[in-house]
Amino acid sequence: MLEMLTLAALIAGTWAGPIEPSPSAMAELEKATTAFDEPNCPAVLESVNRLKATPDYKQNDWVRRVLLEFSALCLSQSSQESDKAQAYAEAMLASDMQGSGDGVWGVRLDREVRTKDWPAAVTSFERVAAERPLYLNRVPLAWLNYIDLQLRRADQTALRRRYLALFADSSYWPEEPGGSTEGFRYRYALLLADAGEQEKADAIARLLTNPSLLMSLSLDPRFRPVLGDDLNLRAVTERYLTQLRTQVGRFPNAIRPVIDVAEHQRMLGRPQDALATLRTIEPAIKGDAPLSDRDDNVIWWWDQMSRAHRAAGDVPAAVAALRTASAIKEGNAVNVSHTINLANLQLNTGDPAGAVETLLPLAGAGDGTASPYGVMQIVGVRGCASHRLGRQAVADADLAYARAHIDDAPGTLTQLQLCRGDLDGAAASMIARLENKDQRHGALEELSTFNAPPNTLPRDPVVAELGKLRARPDVQAAARATSTFRSRASNTAL
Structure with missing residues (x-):
């Protein structure tokens, strides 16, 4: 996650101390500066070590701060644990000095998160939010969400509350295409x-505009x-959708805002509009246009094309788009x-044989190729497809x-039971999920009904089985005991 400073930012400011830097110190700093710009960290560190032995390092805060920043940024790139520990120590010193750059805060935060020093990490984020909010806005959302997930898994509720409060605040707004505070606000509420x-939770809930979260x-x-x-809804x-369109204008060279607009057009039952929106950047996607988030989102553009084609009733085009997406490797995997x-x-x-064949490259995904959640998705698709093909073993x-790994993805067991026509088993697993505080929301969403896409494609048999499950008195009683699920009949769903 580390963010390297530009050289101008690193050496910005004026020197402060009893004396001005000596000519020899300034000459050595120029050498370090040139090396840093190449980049040539071994040469930078040689200059740093020479300068640390001079009176300038001890007597001049500006020289000391610049050297600490050079050292922290270069040592943090080393593969040696001792170097990374020293980089953190240097970053801690530099970040407390006047005029320090954002880069040392990146070193500091990265180390605290990697070592899972959650009290230190949350405290550092609080200081960043108070002292340099513009830097906080530039921290990648994926990293921030990862930290929240780790805090939840570590059962650090008090620290997680302090952490989420920072990103639910109106002073925070991510400078990232398609970025939003809404996920943080939802979890904080x-x-x-x-x-x-509840009064504070309601105040946060009133700020939400995302239909899925609402x-x-x-x-x-x-x-x-x-x-x-x-x-x-x-x-x-x-x-x-009106709000999302402003993001397209704000980030004209990005993919994510276009995807978000198309997704919500499709949710509203307008797949042709979604396709038209996605096609506005199709030449850039297929060409060499310098899209700012190409690496992260070109795959998701193809994914959204597939969803829109399917909603419009064109299965071959939907499959072709996902074939293109799946052919784009993640790293070398x-x-x-x-x-x-x-x-x-x-x-x-209706192509279970094709589904099984597609999954063959993931046969060993349990070795760490996929996350535990991902393995459950493989199991869910393959298990249902195999049942339909008569491959019962x-x-x-x-x-x-x-069943043995239900906590990794609770809905997978229910879906497999529905695929097999085991309504009693599906009801039992669904009721267990409704009674589980952490699984309840997902279960209620599955039981809710939404308008079908505007096409004439035959529905997957699981859809009909889910309808039967939804109508069971025992499932309805379990839902009513905790909340309720939404129905098209209430005119409240899309």
Whole structure:
């Protein structure tokens, strides 16, 4: 995550101390500067070590700060643990000095997160938010979300609350295409509600505009008084779409804002509009245009093209788009996410044999190629496809795996049971999820109904089985005991 400073930022400011830097110190700093710009960190560190032995280092704060920053930034790139520890120590000193740059804060935060020193990391983030909010806005969202996930997994609730409060605040706004505070605000509202501070939680909930997050929050009875019993998701989505279009103008050379607009057009039942939106940047996607987030989002542009084609009823085009996405490697490895997405699309559109074949490169995904959640998605698609193909031994093995690893992806077991027509088993797993505080939201969303895409494609058999599950009195009673699920009949869903 480290952000290297530009050289001008590193040596900015004026010297301060009893005496001005000596000519020899300034000459050595110029050598270090040239080496840093190449970049040539070994040469930088040689200059730093020479200068640390001079009176200038001891007597002049500006010289000391610049040398500490050079040292921290270069040592942090080393593969040696001792160098990384020294880089952190240098960054700690430099970050407390007047005029220090953002780069040493990057070294400091990176080390604290990598070593899982959560109290130090959260305290550092609080200082960054107070002292250099513009830098906080530039920190990648993926990294910030990763930290929140780690805090949750470490059961650091008090620290997580302090952390989320920083990003739920109106002073924070990520400078990233498609970036938003909404995910942080949603999670912060839930933490406040869990702590019994519903009034504060409601105040955060009122700031949300994302329809998916609002829908999820509306399933929680604690938020019904502030969100209402008849949340009009279509109206919410139309307003949010207007908001998303401003992001396209703000980041004209980015992919993510275009994807977000297309996604919500599709959610509103307008797949042709979604396709038209995506095609506005198709020449840039297929060419060599310098799109600012190409590396992160070109795959997701193809994914969204597939979703829009499917919603419009064109399965061959949907499959072709996902084949293109899945062929784009992640590093030097198989693209796990989109290979699974392609197999799932094939399964849901009547080609279980194709789904099984697509998943073959992921046969060893349990060795760490995929996350535990990803392995469960493979098991879910392969297990259902194998059942439909009559390969019962494989189907049974995948069902057993899903049952044994249910916490990795609770919905997978329910989906496999529905695929096999085991309504009693599906009801039991669904009720267990409804009774589990951490799994309840996902279960309620699965039980909610939404308008079908405007095409004439045959629906996957699991859709009909889910309808039967939804109608069971035992499932409805379990849902009512915790909240309720949404229905098209209430005119509150898309």
